[in-house]
Each structure stands twice: as C-alpha cells, then as structure tokens.
Amino acid sequence: MFANTLFLASACLTIGGAIAVVYSKNLMHACIYLLASLFGVAGLYTCIGADFLAATQLVVYAGGVVILMLFAIMLTGGTSNKVNRFGLEKIPAMGNKKTFFIASFAAVVSAMIIVKILIPVLKQNPSSALSPNEPTVERLGTLLATDHILAFEISSVLLLGALVGAAVISRPRKEIHD
Amino acid sequence: MNSTVVSYFSQSNEFQNVTNWLTQILGFNASSLVAFIIFAVFSLIIVGAMATIGGLGTYAERKISADLQARIGPNRVGPFGILQFLADGVKMILKEDIVTTNADRFTFNLAPVLCLVGVFATLAVVPYSSGFMLADLNVGIFYLVGMASLVGVGVFLGGYASNSKWSMLGGMRGASQIISYEIPATLSIIAIVLLAGGLSMKTLIDGQGGAPQDWYIFHNPFAFMGFFVYFISALAETNRAPFDLPEAESELVSGYHTEYTGMKFGLFALAEYIEVFVVCGVAVALFLGGYKVPFDLGSGQILVEKLGLDGMLAQNIGQFLELGSFFTKTLLLYYVVIWVRWTLPRLRVDQLMTLCWKYLTPIALVNLIGCAVWMYAFNGKSIFALIFHAAGSAGGH
C-alpha cells in the first residue's frame, strides 16, 4: 500500500521532471526540473531496497552535480540571451522546430531499438520475489573492500584525474590566447 | 522497523488490540495504516516542537546577545518577552509579499520551500531517544548529509531568483560556503562511522556509553579534534556567525534574502534555526553520547527496581528522561552556537575559504586516517580503556 504510493509518487516525479527538462525553455528551470527528476530516481531506488544508492543519489546529485550545474550556468552568463560574436543566431540555444523534429525522430528510433531488445526480457516475466529488508550498506562495503577493491582504488585515480584535469582546464588565466 | 516510535508502541497490548480491531473492520492488514497514523501524529508533534524551538531560538538569540552586551533584550510581549516569537510570526504573516519585477518568479517562490524541505526531511533521522525516533534508516547519517545539502541549492536559488546584485553575491557566497564546509563535516562523520561500524543512528549511539569517558569525543585524540572540526563546519554550514558571510549586513545588505519579504523570509529563517538544532543534535548523537545517561533508562529497569513502578510506565518515563537528556545536551550546544555568534567577529571571505580548505579539510583527513590506524592498532579500545587497563595491570603487578 505505502510501497505503491511511494513508487507512484517517485515515478511521477521522475518522469514529470524528465519531461519538464525536455519542454523547459529556461536553462535554470531545466536544472531545477532535473533536480526533481533525480529526487524521483532516489525514491525509486528506495522502492527496491537500494537504500544506500538512494542516499548516494541524494548526496552526489542533489548536493553535488546540480550545484555544479547551477554554478556553471551562472558562470556562463546565466540565462541572458547574449548575441554571440560569431553571429550564430540562426538556431536559438534551447532549440527550434527543426532540432526538435530531429530529436523526436532520434528518440523514436532509439525507443524502437530498445523495445526490440527488451521484449525477450519482458517475455520471461521474471518472478519479482522481493526479498525482505536487509542492510545493503554492509554488503556493499564488503563487496567494495573485497571483490571490487580494484575498482574502488581505480575510482580514486579517476577522481584525481577529473580534479586535476578540470582544475587545469577551468583555472582563471590572466591573458587569453585567442 | 526497529527502534522507531512505531516499534516502541507495538510492544504494548493496546497497539495489538487496535491493530486487530482495525484489521477486522477494514478487511485488510491494518498494521501499515496504524503505523502511518502514529508516524503522522509524531511528525506533527516534532514539527510543532521544532517550530517552537526555532521561534524560541530567535528569542534566545536576542536575549543572550542582550545579556552578553549588558542590555535587557525583548521584554514587552508576555513574561520576560518570551512570546516575542509569536509576535514576530504574526508580523511576518501580515507583511506584504513583494516579488520584484525582474525576479524569476517560479524559482523565487521555490527557494524557501526547498530550504524548508531539506531541513524538515533531516528531522526524520535525528535520534531523540532510544524509543522515540521517527526513522531508523540503515543509511541514517548519510541520508542526513544528502538531505542537508538541499539547503545549499535553496540558498543559491534564492540568491539567483531575486535578480538583485546583493542577493546574487550572497547566494553565490552562501552556496560555495555551504558546499565547501560540507567536506570537513562529512570527513569527520566518516571517522566516527569507522569507530562505530555502521551508518544508522542507532548503531552510532549504541557504540557509545552513558558516561563521558565512553563518548566518541573522548575515544581517541583524533575523534576529539574531529568534534571541533565538525562543530566549526556545522556553524559554517548553517551560515551562523562568525561565518555568516552570505548575509553579512555590513557588506551585502542582507545577502541572499535581501528581496524576500514577509513569510518567505520567515521560512528561510525558520529553516536556518531548525537546521542549527539539527546539526547540534547530530553533534550530540555522534560525539557526545546522544540520549544516553550513565545508567540504562530506555528499558526503564532502573525505575522499576528503585521506585517500584509498573513496567510500561517506567519505560515511558525512562524514554522521556532520555528525551530530556538529548534535548539538554543539544540545547547546551545551541547556547554555545549563539554565544560564539556574539563573541567572535566575522571572517573575511578569503579567510573563510582558507580556513576550510587549508586547515579544516587536511585536519579532517588526518583525523580520518588517525581513527582508522587507532582502530587497527588498539583493536577499537578507547584511550580511557587503555589507561584504565594499564593502570589496572600496573596495580595488579
């Protein structure tokens, strides 16, 4: 009963947020809708007992990625429609009819491909034997510390690379070689 | 479903009777419905209590600051001016709601709500007493960190949406300050998670004892430093002085809520004061033994033995005493927060960032490694246990 309510609410939030991202003409609003969608995904994770993943979703996305996006939007001139100096004003930044047509075509094609792939999976109709609540944190920690220790360590190298690379790229420079 | 308020009530016979009765009437298993009702009632109680605490926080702030500056402070409304917060609330509701012409209306209205949602959602995992906890999640403290980061988004959006220079500067500063200080706070929390071996609030508190030498703050020198790192970061995360740069009135007018009037401003203020309570509560739960007292109150055994009370009644009284213990510790920290605000001058923005990234974060990392090494080297014993052990063996020798 409550599980279904939670699932429905999260699903509506997720799908509604995603569709709002598609239809929003304002970049800042799109970012807020993305936050709603990510929240919904966190709710969906809780519905299948992946509580640690849900919390990670909250911490990394709601706290991290969305803030980063908002900062980047502010750093690149907010939502003001600046005339860019290469005169490329033929296509507005948030798309026009032509790009939307191409995009819906791409979406339809990929939807067909994915549904084609998914049909055999859905035909099996796997028995959804939901297991009782179990703490996933300890099992995840054990897996990370034993079987997936290499991935755990290498992810730190990945993060180091991302940190150094992005810092080098975006570091403020005195003179801009243009 | 362990150690939440519902499981606490499910020990009593009345709960079973009511559940069975409802099940018979409604024709389906009503335990979920009963749980929902109990949760709803207690959430209402907690939100009411928190709103009162937030309101009294503003009163206490003014009264304590008046004390520290040898003034009288609010003294007109009610005895000692204690109803001042009600007057403030009424005033806020009655104020005109102004949205500036250039503002982004949708975001402008959303920002305070986002702050409030982020703070209210954290209230679910704050451990008030051993039986009186709304949700004992397996990921409790991690969930709290995630939800609290919504406040940063709210602050940023509030600053952005106003489309005023002061707001924008305050919002940018506020967001970057909140996210920066989240790092030392989270690292200090990880150090305690290492010691306790679990993420749920129940585990974190059960690892500690009632007496001060069993608290995690005195577990080892690193945890002792970790407490101060956490506390300073928490001050900065809640935009409290000396870290109240986002709303520094002498340079930024009022920061990210310059353009907010009336109740929307009130929602920001309410969220801020409740968040101070939440971070103080987390500090108490992680470092200062939570609701625990040196003897076991939660089960009420000691009351049964000493006073000859009935079992369930003794347990209830024990729970309330634990609640009192938690609130006493938390409100003491709350007092320290206000005290700090009126004692220390405000930092400059570069000092703020230097303090976070060059002092607190390295110290927090050292604490984390130090706690891990301590756990490994001394097999999880606290420093007092080691001293007592050494003293005991020396005496026995």
Add this chain to the structure above:
Amino acid sequence: MSTLNLDVYMPIVILIALALLVAGGSLFLGSLIRPQHPNKLKETAYECGEEPVGSAWANFNVRFYVVALIFIIFDVESALMFPVAAVFKKFNEIGLGGTLLMSILTFVSVLVAGIVYCWKKGDLDWVKSFNQTNQPTIAKKD
C-alpha cells in the same frame, strides 16, 4: 511471505509533505489577510536607493567553479568511503583490518595528492586570481 517493508520511509514522506504544507499553508494564510499594494517603485530590486543598473545575472568569477569542483570530487569520495568505513570494524574483528587499512590509505592518499596539487597551484587561494603579487596569508596584519 516476507516482503520488502518500506514503512520505515513513511516519516520521511510525511515530513516532506508537512514541509510543503507548512510553506504553502502559511503563504496561503498570509495571502488572505496581508495587504497587497504593489507599485512600480516597490518592485524594483534594492540597490541602496539607486535605480538598478542592468541584470544581476552576470558572469561570475571562475574561482567559484573551482571550489565547487574540489567539493564534488570530495563528495564522491566520501560517498565511496562510507560503506567501506562502515565495514572497517567488522573486518578489524576478524583480523582483516590491516589490508582494509592499507586500501583506505591508498584511496585517501591519491585524493590527498589531488588537493596538494590544487594547493600548490593556488586554486585554494581565494584572492590570488586577481591579485597576483600580494600573496594573501591569513591576514596577520589585521
């Protein structure tokens, strides 16, 4: 049959709903009784009594982004550290604490290398980017 019990998450949903209710309710209540006399001057942004010039949505300094960048890396790091930290005690009790300690040390030291790099390059200095000569130490003069 044991099913997934999601009742633990009830209070969170209730509290979020309550937050929305408190916000919406107080704003709605206020809208019934509060005055509503908008005028053009009242609805301009506050700029110390001057006419507001331009929009506030201008470009900000990039150092805000660098701070957010370091933050997100450490945020992700903490997200990975939490489960490992949670099992450290258990591993220590069965005698595997040393190996786990080594892996935690490796993980953290790689990230420490990152923050040391940013420190050396001056990304952590707030003032440096516009005042290259006057290296700010934490204001001893003041």
Add this chain to the structure above:
Amino acid sequence: MISLSSYLFISLVLFLCGIFVMVARKNIIAILLGIELILNASALNFAAYTKFLNNNLEGHIMSLFIIVIAAAEAAVGLGIVIRFFQLRESIHIDDASTLQN
C-alpha cells in the same frame, strides 16, 4: 506494481528524454543535463535488474560507479564548457567548430 517492467519503462522514458534533450538543445550545458538523465536511466536499470533477476549486489556496485563517473564527467564537462566560454563567449554548440573541415 513494483515490477521489473515498470522499472524498465521508467528508465526507458528517462533515456528517451535524455536523448531528446541531447539532440534538440544547442546549449552545451543543456546537453550535459541530457547526459545526466541518460546516466541515471542506466544506473536505475542496473539496480532494478539486480533486484529482480539475481539478488547479489553487483548491480548496485555498477550503479554506484555510474554515479561516480557521472559526477566526474559533469565536473570535467562543465570545466570544458567554462573554458570554452572564456575563449569564445558562447556556449552554443555550433560555435565549437574549430576542428571542422
């Protein structure tokens, strides 16, 4: 109601929205938003499969690393966007055409 097919449907919708945003928008940050949606869809799929097909937590590990990689990708991607904006004063994707021809 909580079944594998409903989860697959939700993640399909997320994925399609992501594809749509990626193709339709000409703003680089909006394209990054679309990429976040796509990564979320895949992470959700992994978690759903691990719940309904086999109950070991390998899928959760995959989802966790997808989230990690998404964060790193957003950091580097937005860094590039900001640098590009400093050079070109534009975040229009068609301006990033130096390597064409």
